[in-house]
Amino acid sequence: MHRNSRLRRLEDLLVGIIVVLTGFSFVAAAAASGERKPSRPAPEGWELAGDLDNGKLIYKQYCQKCHGKRGNGQGTMAKDLEIKPRNFTDEEVMRERSDWQIYLGIKEGGAPVGLSEQMTAWEDTLTEDEMLDVATFIRQFVQTEATGDH
Ligand code: HEC
Missing domain, CATH: 1.10.760.10 (Cytochrome c-like domain)
Incomplete structure (x- = not known):
């Protein structure tokens, strides 16, 4: 009984670690790929055509x-x-x-x-x-x- 609950806690801990690590890797992947949102959307029909x-x-x-x-x-x-x-x-x-x-x-x-x-x-x-x-x-x-x- 005692051993089982310790095992359970270990399992919970491992699952927790995996969840956190997965979360981190998503954030890291997003940062690495440079996905970002502009601070405000472009006006309708806006086009870049500079000199x-x-x-x-x-x-x-x-x-x-x-x-x-x-x-x-x-x-x-x-x-x-x-x-x-x-x-x-x-x-x-x-x-x-x-x-x-x-x-x-x-x-x-x-x-x-x-x-x-x-x-x-x-x-x-x-x-x-x-x-x-x-x-x-x-x-x-x-x-x-x-x-x-x-
Ligand atoms: C003092 C150094 C410095 C000068 C001068 C500078 N930049 Fe930057 N620029 C940076 C840095 C540092 C970043 C941010 C990189 C980061 O955070 O990953 C950046 C980012 C940028 C980005 C954003 C790119 C993106 O990922 O969306 C643009 C666009 C840009 N610079 C254009 C310019 C232009 C155009 C000029 C001149 C008018 C200029 N920079 C002058 C240092 C400079």
């Missing part, structure tokens, strides 16, 4: 030092950051992001969506068009990789 050339200039001036010349997240400042800048050539993560999420990430920064606070909001520095332009530019890092036509 690529101007976006490149903006990127070079403001973003490259962290996100890297090739968008791989290895800019000169990246080594000082605990949470590394997004690698824009990471297809797996970038394909999960909508254009709207990329744009909002630039406009409002990382904090509202649970990303690093080191990614600051740019809405006070850049104009609306400049944010759209640089978002458009960031998009081509994956397309470049995927199609190799640049």
Whole structure:
């Protein structure tokens, strides 16, 4: 009797551990795959169509030092950051992001969506068009990789 109830408790404990571990791995998988929700939905019919050339200039001036010349997240400042800048050539993560999420990430920064606070909001520095332009530019890092036509 005594032995049985101890065994039962052990079983309960094991089941508990498995449940917790499964929960963790789901959360970890979601974090690793970068699933995130934007802080608010895109307006009806919103489309990203910025100026690529101007976006490149903006990127070079403001973003490259962290996100890297090739968008791989290895800019000169990246080594000082605990949470590394997004690698824009990471297809797996970038394909999960909508254009709207990329744009909002630039406009409002990382904090509202649970990303690093080191990614600051740019809405006070850049104009609306400049944010759209640089978002458009960031998009081509994956397309470049995927199609190799640049
Ligand atoms: C001080 C370094 C730094 C600078 C400068 C910087 N970023 Fe970031 N950026 C980060 C970090 C760190 C993250 C968050 C990564 C994380 O939390 O996983 C990030 C995240 C992002 C994201 C979110 C990607 C996603 O996963 O949704 C976008 C978009 C972005 N940056 C664009 C830009 C643009 C455009 C500029 C220039 C206007 C810029 N960043 C300048 C460090 C920087």
